[in-house]
Amino acid sequence: MNPNHQSPLEVIHQAMREIVSLHRVTVNQLSELIGVQRETTGQLHGVIDAMREVSALFREMTNTQSKVNDFLNMLSQELRNVAEIDETTRRLLAEFIEQLQQLWPHLEEVTGQLVGFGVLLRQLFREQERANLLVLAEDVARRVPNLFCRHLTQLRWGVPGEFYDEIQGHVPEGALDSWLSADLVVTGVLRQAAEAPPLWIVGWVVPEIDEPAVTSARDRLVALRETFPRVLPALVALRPTDDAGLASSQGVLVIADRVVRNWEEALARWLVHPE
Structure with missing residues (x-):
């Protein structure tokens, strides 16, 4: 195919x-x-x-x-x-x-x-x-019998010059300035020692209780005590608050509110254990 x-x-x-x-x-x-x-x-x-x-x-x-x-x-x-x-x-x-x-x-x-x-x-x-x-000083002077009658008898008081003739033979001339600088002097015989010589309290009126006031009172008292041993310092205070206890620790009396404070402390400091 x-x-x-x-x-x-x-x-x-x-x-x-x-x-x-x-x-x-x-x-x-x-x-x-x-x-x-x-x-x-x-x-x-x-x-x-x-x-x-x-x-x-x-x-x-x-x-x-x-x-x-x-x-x-x-x-x-x-x-x-x-x-x-x-x-x-x-x-x-x-x-x-x-x-x-x-x-x-x-x-x-x-x-x-x-x-x-x-x-x-x-x-x-x-x-x-x-x-x-001044009003305070006059008020304290007027209340001296009420203030000290519990502690002293035969009370006498006044400004320092009223006692000048009495104390000049005991205080040397150099210490008289400390005496005459005071605002009030109180003297009397201790009730607990009636045969003791008179006790003298020398007070200064101050606005308040502070260290300068306490120190000044103590130093003035030391000058007086050299020949005038039976003496206590006192502060008459317009504002008597002493929260730190300065006056008590130094044996300084505080006169305020119609009472006398630190009495025992002052006696112990200056009479029992004089410094």
């Missing part, structure tokens, strides 16, 4: 083989196309997601920028307010300085008057206290 002359059946088979071959090629191409399409779709999804993320970031940046702008506007307004307040403050301060300069001469005058008033008040206070001390 001539090969160039195929039978109809063979032609049909050949055609079918070609069709199948073409189909396979087409299927392969379609498969490749589908793969490319899937890859492209995945890439597109990635691009879409990226675009969404960029869009979200852009919106967030826009909102943040808006907040920043609002903050800057608020800050700018506050700065303007501060500037206005600062200007108002400077203006008020300038007005105050001007008023103060106008009032300064009057203030100096008032200050001078206040200083003078303060000096006058201090003088009045000193005079009032001096008057109170």
Whole structure:
């Protein structure tokens, strides 16, 4: 049989083989196309997601920028307010300085008057206290019998000068100043030692019981005791508070509130154990 002359059946088979071959090629191409399409779709999804993320970031940046702008506007307004307040403050301060300069001469005058008033008040206070001390001394002198009758008999009392002739032979000239500086002298015989010589009490009127007053009374008494041993110191106090016990520890009598304090302490210090 001539090969160039195929039978109809063979032609049909050949055609079918070609069709199948073409189909396979087409299927392969379609498969490749589908793969490319899937890859492209995945890439597109990635691009879409990226675009969404960029869009979200852009919106967030826009909102943040808006907040920043609002903050800057608020800050700018506050700065303007501060500037206005600062200007108002400077203006008020300038007005105050001007008023103060106008009032300064009057203030100096008032200050001078206040200083003078303060000096006058201090003088009045000193005079009032001096008057109170004099009244206190007179009141104590009037109450001497009531104050000392339990301790002394044969009482005598008065200002130091009234006893000058009696004691000048016993007190050296240098110690007379201490004697005459006193405000009150009381003398008598101890009830518990009737045969003993008279006891002398030398008192000074003071505003209050403090260390200088106690020390001064003690030192003056020491000067007197060198030749006049039977003598006790006393403080007549306008304000008799002795919270620290200064007078008691030094054997100094305190006459206040119509009583005599530290009697036993004074006897023990100056008569029983004289220093």
